Each structure stands twice: as C-alpha cells, then as structure tokens.
Amino acid sequence: MVNGQAKAVDDLGRLYEATRDLLAQTDVPAVRQCLRTSLNNLHWALWLMGAEPSFVPDYVSLPDGRQAF
Amino acid sequence: MSHSGAEHWNQWAETLNREELDALHLRRLKRVLDYAWARSAFYRQHWQRAGFHPDMVQSLDDFKHRVPLTDKQDFLQMQEDFPPYGPTVAVGAADISHHAETSGSTGLPLRIPFTDYDTERYGESWIYGWWVLGIRPHDSFYFAFNWGNYAGFWSAYWGVRRLGATVYSGGGQTTEQHVRNILGLKPTVLISTPSYALRILEAAREMGIDLSASSLRFTYHAGEPGPCSLASVRRKLDEGFGAISGELLGIAEVDAVAPGCRLRHGVHMSEMSNFSWSMDPRSHEEVADGVIAENVVTTYANSAQPLINYRTHDLVRAYNRPPCGCDMTWRYLDGVVLGRSDYMVTVKGTNVYPAAVENLISDVPGVSPYFQLILSREGSFDELLIRLEPDSHISSQEWDGIAEEVVRRIKDVVGVRLRAEVAAPGSLPRHDLKAERIVDLRRDEFRRELDRQGGQ
Ligand SMILES: [Zn+2]
Numbered sequence: 232m233v234n235g236q237a238k239a240v241d242d243l244g245r246l247y248e249a250t251r252d253l254l255a256q257t258d259v260p261a262v263r264q265c266l267r268t269s270l271n272n273l274h275w276a277l278w279l280m281g282a283e284p285s286f287v288p289d290y291v292s293l294p295d296g297r298q299a300f
Numbered sequence: 301m302s303h304s305g306a307e308h309w310n311q312w313a314e315t316l317n318r319e320e321l322d323a324l325h326l327r328r329l330k331r332v333l334d335y336a337w338a339r340s341a342f343y344r345q346h347w348q349r350a351g352f353h354p355d356m357v358q359s360l361d362d363f364k365h366r367v368p369l370t371d372k373q374d375f376l377q378m379q380e381d382f383p384p385y386g387p388t389v390a391v392g393a394a395d396i397s398h399h400a401e402t403s404g405s406t407g408l409p410l411r412i413p414f415t416d417y418d419t420e421r422y423g424e425s426w427i428y429g430w431w432v433l434g435i436r437p438h439d440s441f442y443f444a445f446n447w448g449n450y451a452g453f454w455s456a457y458w459g460v461r462r463l464g465a466t467v468y469s470g471g472g473q474t475t476e477q478h479v480r481n482i483l484g485l486k487p488t489v490l491i492s493t494p495s496y497a498l499r500i501l502e503a504a505r506e507m508g509i510d511l512s513a514s515s516l517r518f519t520y521h522a523g524e525p526g527p528c529s530l531a532s533v534r535r536k537l538d539e540g541f542g543a544i545s546g547e548l549l550g551i552a553e554v555d556a557v558a559p560g561c562r563l564r565h566g567v568h569m570s571e572m573s574n575f576s577w578s579m580d581p582r583s584h585e586e587v588a589d590g591v592i593a594e595n596v597v598t599t600y601a602n603s604a605q606p607l608i609n610y611r612t613h614d615l616v617r618a619y620n621r622p623p624c625g626c627d628m629t630w631r632y633l634d635g636v637v638l639g640r641s642d643y644m645v646t647v648k649g650t651n652v653y654p655a656a657v658e659n660l661i662s663d664v665p666g667v668s669p670y671f672q673l674i675l676s677r678e679g680s681f682d683e684l685l686i687r688l689e690p691d692s693h694i695s696s697q698e699w700d701g702i703a704e705e706v707v708r709r710i711k712d713v714v715g716v717r718l719r720a721e722v723a724a725p726g727s728l729p730r731h732d733l734k735a736e737r738i739v740d741l742r743r744d745e746f747r748r749e750l751d752r753q754g755g756q
Binding site for chain 2: 236267268271272274275278279280281283285286287288291292293294295296297298
C-alpha cells in the first residue's frame with residue numbers, strides 16, 4: 232500500500248459505517264437518496280483502495296423488494 | 301490541489317503485481333458468490349443442480365474449475381419465459397435504475413438491468429484508458445451517437461461524468477451536423493464506433509473541411525475492431541483527425557471490460573471491475589499466457605444481474621503478466637478480440653479462427669480490404685485458401701511478395717501455413733460486411749459438427 236493508504240481506508244470505513252447508520256434512521260426520501268449516493272461513493276472509494284465492506288452497499292433491496300433498512 | 305498531472309487515474313490499483321491482484325480477486329469473487337447465492341434464484345438453482353456451493357471455493361483455481369459456467373443463452377431463455385428479467389436479478393425493482401440491451405445481431409437481444417451504483421462502476425472502467433492516453437477532466441467529449449438502448453456509449457457517458465469532463469451530446473444529428481458541431485463546439489475528444497468516425501471524416505472531406513485541423517485531440521472507440529485491434533484503422537483515424545485514437549473493448553451485459561493500453565496494440569482488462577481467465581473452448585481447461593482461447597469473465601460492475609464465470613465466446617490472446625511495454629499490470633489482450641469461439645475450423649490439425657486470420661490479413665501493407673477466405677473439405681481435414689487483392693497502386697511484380705508476407709504472418713501467429721492466391725485488383729466481390737469475406741464450401745454436416753465443437 233502507498234503512504235497513508237491504510238489510514239485513508241480506516242477513515243473511509245468509519246465514514247461508511249456512520250453514513251449507513253444515518254440512512255437507517257432517516258425517513259425523508261430526499262435525504263435518504265443523498266445518503267444512498269454517499270454510501271455508493273464511499274463503498275467504491277474503499278473498493279478502489281483494495282478494501283471492501285461487502286459486494287454492494289448494505290441498503291440494496293432483495294429481489295422480492297424487501298429493504299434491508 | 302490538482303492531481304491531473306498524475307500518470308494514472310489510480311496508480312496504486314493499476315500497478316499492483318499479479319499476486320496482489322489475485323489475492324484481491326479471490327476475496328472479491330467469494331463475496332460475489334455469496335451475494336448471488338443469497339439473492340439470485342437463477343444462480344442458486346444453477347449451482348445446486350451442478351452440486352456446487354460457494355463454500356467450495358478456496359482458491360482462484362477452484363473458482364475457474366468448480367463454479368459452473370454461464371452463457372448468454374441461459375439468461376435469454378429466462379427473460380423470455382419470465383419477462384422482463386426473470387429470476388436472474390439479485391435486487392428489487394426499485395434499485396434498478398438503468399435498462400440496456402445487447403444489439404441482438406445474433407438473435408434475441410439480452411435485457412440488461414443496472415443499479416445506480418453499477419452504472420458508476422461500469423463507467424469508471426473507461427477512465428483508465430482515457431487517462432493513460434492523456435485525457436483529463438478539462439477535456440470535452442462529443443458523442444456521435446444516438447442514445448438508444450446500446451450499453452456501450454451510455455457507459456462512456458457515465459465515465460465522462462465520473463471523470464468530471466464536459467459532455468456534448470450528438471444524439472439525433474446527421475453526419476454533416478456532427479462535422480459542424482465539432483467545428484462549433486470545439487470538443488477535444490470524439491466518441492463513436494471506429495467505422496462511424498471514418499464516415500464522419502468522409503463527410504467532412506465532401507464538405508471541404510479538414511478535420512485534422514479541428515479542436516479534436518483524441519478519438520475513442522468501441523463496438524467494432526478499432527485502433528488497438530488493427531494498425532490500418534489506427535493510421536486512418538490518427539491521420540484523418542490529426543489526433544490520438546484509442547479503443548475500449550466492452551461487453552454490454554458485463555462491463556466496459558477492457559480499456560485501451562497506452563501503446564495501442566491491445567487492451568487491458570479493468571481488474572477493479574471484473575475478473576477474467578482464458579479457457580480452451582473444447583476442454584474447458586485454463587490455457588497459458590499467450591495462447592488463443594476464450595475469455596471467461598465475472599463482473600463486479602453488474603450487481604442487478606450478476607454474471608459469474610460467463611462465457612463471452614470472444615477469442616483472445618491474453619497475458620496475466622502483460623508484455624505490452626506500458627507499466628499497467630492488468631491482464632492484457634494482445635490485438636483485443638481475435639475471433640469468436642463459436643466459429644472455428646481445423647486446418648492440418650490446428651484450430652483456426654477465420655476472424656483471427658481476417659484481422660492478420662487486414663494488417664499487411666499493400667493488401668486491399670477485399671479478400672476472401674475459401675473454406676473447403678479435403679478428406680478428413682478443413683482447407684482454408686486465401687484469395688487476396690493487392691491495392692491498385694502495387695505493381696504486379698510485388699504481388700507474390702505480398703502473398704508470401706500474408707502467409708508468413710499467419711504461420712507466425714496461428715501456427716499453420718495456409719495457401720494464398722492473388723487476384724487482379726478490382727476482381728473480387730465488394731461487400732460492406734466483414735462476415736461475407738468467408739466463403740464456406742464445406743458440406744452442411746461438417747459445418748454443423750465443427751460449429752458445435754466450437755463450444756456452444
Ligand atoms: Zn499496456
């Protein structure tokens with residue numbers, strides 16, 4: 232890993248988790264959409280630095296339409 | 301703070317060594333397998349029927365050999381039985397944000413759903429190729445493209461958005477209007493198929509306009525063999541536009557799988573968004589670096605309809621340790637796609653893909669684009685005769701030398717010595733489509749048998 236990358240991955244991982252928690256508590260559709268986009272970007276940033284919390288962000292619904300949160 | 305002077309879009313990822321890349325892939329492939337098992341009724345059933353479970357994968361070898369292969373036909377059938385997507389999807393309808401389709405040139409079009417996040421990841425693949433060529437966020441892209449359901453250039457659009465550059469849509473315009481738009485809007489990058497870029501050059505010439513003096517500094521292409529596949533196409537595009545041309549290999553349902561190499565003799569697989577390996581289409585064994593075989597891909601960029609160990613039927617000469625000479629470490633496809641595994645013949649005991657031979661002939665200087673490959677059957681072997689025409693400015697004393705050069709190049713690359721005949725300039729039939737160059741004189745039963753051996 233390049234200089235500072237391990238720390239960046241740690242920091243991003245914390246941001247990712249905090250954003251996911253916020254999304255789980257938010258009911259306003261407009262704000263939920265902002266947080267989903269943020270989660271995508273944080274997830275992808277982690278992926279591009281060699282880390283990934285999962286294959287897709289946790290909010291993604293199941294085929295029967297059930298939401299994770 | 302500006303990073304646009306960096307040589308790579310993502311230096312760390314693009315220069316990982318093979319062992320590091322393989323370790324990343326193994327971890328990510330396991331995640332994809334678990335995801336598909338939990339969410340896709342199709343995969344669960346497909347795997348259960350074959351006695352496979354994701355826990356059986358502990359190495360990349362396990363992945364290649366134990367995970368059942370998938371093919372476009374599997375998906376087409378389910379989409380037809382349960383429209384629009386059938387049980388292949390892994391997400392709820394609310395998370396599908398874009399729909400695309402394959403061209404359907406070989407049958408029914410395949411329907412392709414993407415989530416919002418998929419489109420971001422898919423678009424990203426383009427940027428690696430743009431960046432190494434010198435394209436930056438301050439550039440502006442003109443799309444000579446009608447915005448239908450074709451995933452290819454939609455994904456380029458997603459890529460430009462991610463890069464942070466400017467988009468000019470050329471949707472719904474005539475070829476002449478494209479020429480005028482290029483002069484008026486002053487874009488620095490043209491996006492189109494290679495053949496349509498050549499058509500734009502032709503139209504500009506008819507209008508008395510020299511596009512080599514325009515604002516364009518780069519042209520970038522997909523959809524057909526382009527400047528990283530064929531030297532003749534590269535020369536024509538570079539000279540005509542006075543720009544640097546590039547090529548990306550995309551597979552609509554999978555990913556913008558392989559952005560171009562800086563040195564432009566092939567493309568690199570985008571290893572952040574897919575995993576691929578080369579499989580002998582008959583034995584299903586993995587082949588060594590440099591051996592022509594079928595590219596089998598697993599995408600990380602489509603979570604709506606996962607494609608796992610998916611047969612592309614594209615024949616490639618791939619290197620997991622690239623010999624191209626640039627510093628990108630991602631798997632390299634020399635000459636991009638050399639043919640299709642569903643169309644193969646056996647000449648003197650060697651598997652020959654007529655499309656690969658076509659590409660080699662196209663690259664020999666002095667050979668006109670009008671040539672024929674005559675397939676026949678002698679005893680128990682296929683025979684392949686090349687009938688070619690020299691360019692009209694070549695003197696007849698040079699004809700034999702050109703034919704010898706064609707035979708030599710094919711022997712070097714394909715490993716078999718074919719016969720070549722020279723026909724007088726202007727004497728061979730003129731067609732627009734490449735496929736019509738192949739004349740198959742074999743009896744039907746041999747064709748069927750051999751086509752099946754190609755791995756349907
Ligand atoms: Zn390269």
